[in-house]
Amino acid sequence: MATFKELRWIQKFRMIVIWLLCILPLEILSLYWQSFLGIWERVLFIIIWIIFWREIVQKGFKSLFHLRFSDINLLMIIAIGGAAYLGELPEAMIIIVLFALGEMLEDYWIMKSKQALENLTNTMPKVGFVKNIWEVAIDKITIGSIIIVKSWEQIPVDGHIVFGDALIDEATITWEPLPKSKTLKEVVFSWTMNLNWYIEIETTKKWKDSTLAKIIDITYNSSQKKANYERFIQKFARYYTPSVMFLALLLIVIPVIFLWWDFNHWFWQAITLLIIACPCALVLSTPVAVFSAIGNATSHGIVIKGAKYLEEIGKIKAIAMDKTRTLTKGEPQISDIISLNGTDENTFLACIAGMEQYSEHPIARCVVQEAQKRWIQLHEHKDFVSVWGKGIKSECLVCKDTHRCLGSIRFVAEEHTIPEDIKKKIYTLEDEGKTVIFVSSHKEVIWIIGITDAIRQESKVTVDELQKMDIEVVMLTGDHQKAGEIIAKEVGITEIKGSLLPDQKAEEIEKLVKKYGSVAMLWDGINDAPALAMSSVGIAMGAVWADMAIENADIALMNDKIWLIPYLIRLSRNCHNIITFNTVLAIGVKWCVLWLAIFGISNLSLAIVSDVGVTIFVVINSLRLFWVKDKVKNLKNIKTDDCCDACH
Secondary structure, three states: OOOHHHHHHHHHHHHHHHHHHHHHHHHHHHOOOOOOOOHHHHHHHHHHHHHOHHHHHHHHHHHHHOOOOOOHHHHHHHHHHHHHHOOOHHHHHHHHHHHHHHHHHHHHHHHHHOHHHHHHHHHOOOEEEEOOOEEEEHHHOOOOOEEEEOOOEEOOOOEEEEEOOEEEEOHHHHOOOOOEEEOOOOEEOOOOEEOOOOEEEEEOOOHHHOHHHHHHHHHHHHHHOOOHHHHHHHHHHHHHHHHHHHHHHHHHHHHHHHOOOOHHHHHHHHHHHHHHOOOHHHHHHHHHHHHHHHHHHHHOOEEEOOHHHHHHHOOOOEEEEOHHHHHEOOOOEEEEEEEOOOOOHHHHHHHHHHHHOOOOOHHHHHHHHHHHHOOOOOOOEEEEEEEOOOEEEEEEOOOOOOEEEEEOHHHHHOOOOOOHHHHHHHHHHHHOOOEEEEEEOOOOEEEEEEEEOOEOOOHHHHHHHHHHOOOEEEEEOOOOHHHHHHHHHHHOOOEEEOOOOHHHHHHHHHHHHHHHOOEEEEEOOOOOHHHHHHOOEEEEEOHHHOHHHHHHOOEEEOOOOOOHHHHHHHHHHHHHHHHHHHHHHHHHHHHHHHHHHHOOOOOHHHHHHHHHHHHHHHHHHHHHHHHOOOOOHHHHHOOOOOOOHHHO
């Protein structure tokens, strides 16, 4: 069903078309019989003048009154007045109606390009059902409220489940096609759909801080961060219109005053010049192209914070990727538990899972999940100290030797000397491509953990596509060099830097920027903020799970589809190519008709048709960006992480 705006637009569009059909025969007949309608021609002109007063005439007079010589409407009001002065009322009416038609089409195309965002805000929940209170507006729901969500109802705000299990459709946020099973304490997001059972949710954020609210805010404000081509077009239009008016004045003054040629003829050529010089096509094609491209990206689950980042991603010569949760699934599993002091595995898991239970790191989650599978009661800890990029320390309230240090070999080596026999075990695990984590007490290293993480099946295809686009792919990982090399070899990456701390990743990004010029950083949204700041454009994967990703990234993939990166680069390059083509075409056509006017052989009909025609063409050409599709053909034979057997 059409919206109120669309119905209003259709009504106005019909009126303009009817007037155009009335005036066109009049214009054709006027070519053979000058002013054949006499007084009725003037009456018709006055009626059209009044009908389209607000659309064109009033805006033009306001620009003249405020001396805004860069306004397009000012060009039109001068052209209309000039045609009326020369007694060419049919031409004056044609100018009014066709320009109004152009304005209407512009409004429609902008309206359609923004419609995805409007649909998003229109379909999101407006109220939530708070337990024991009932219906409450979503912006009034406080943190800690218990929300009731029945089957086939939308979840109003972010929170976690405190009662029940449910199948949640998260396609509105992550654009993942399959629903996810959620149980107690698991996170759910606003605007997602509960597909089966009754659940209760405890809110963890206010509506204004929710994931959906951030996406809406970022997308609506994306037009404020303009790309270089947008800034160029705006600056060009600011100086272009006054220059055209000055040229039109010269076109009258030089032939009439200095050469004593016919005033009416050259005044007519000046009016023609003003019409053809109207920069509608130039000014309009860029925002429509940008809105179309961003709308296309949004429909794939990609949030772009501004046109400047859409432009920048198409320029990159290299992309740096983390290993965990980008090239790998980010679902690490414990493969080895080696006790060095005879402690059983359950005691070990109870202790370190107690340390890790509040961490969002993927390895921490896998340790906690392993303990939960075994129904192990976690140990309580105190005096937590988290060392960025290295590990954590705490004091266990259950174990006899209370001190615990968990992290990389460098972290544990700050407190203990690692014996050679333990190093041999480490090398064996690393040669198998496993990540090695150490746990120590006051006295010594007491446990070694081997962690494995499966490679995303689409990672190799993505790397291949990027390399075909002449983009160098580099792996920067905090994991040890050997583990990184094994993953890199599997996916086809030749340049890898391992065992990097966050600040060292930033240094490597700085080196890449110096070497390649424009470099993207693809990360998992958990850390690496310094490296992100050093990159030309930062891209976060799986951003729906990390507030910091949405806040810090320039581009956020709300899902884990790494194969969207080549699509995004292709979309950016297509956007740049279309804007360049539109600009060259618009300037070329106007330049040709402009010289015809200067030599005195142009006419008003040619000017009007070329101006409106070019405007319509470049806008339609820009709208093609709505339908740019992914071209990674090899993905058809790959079962990606978000698919099930039924999909194939």
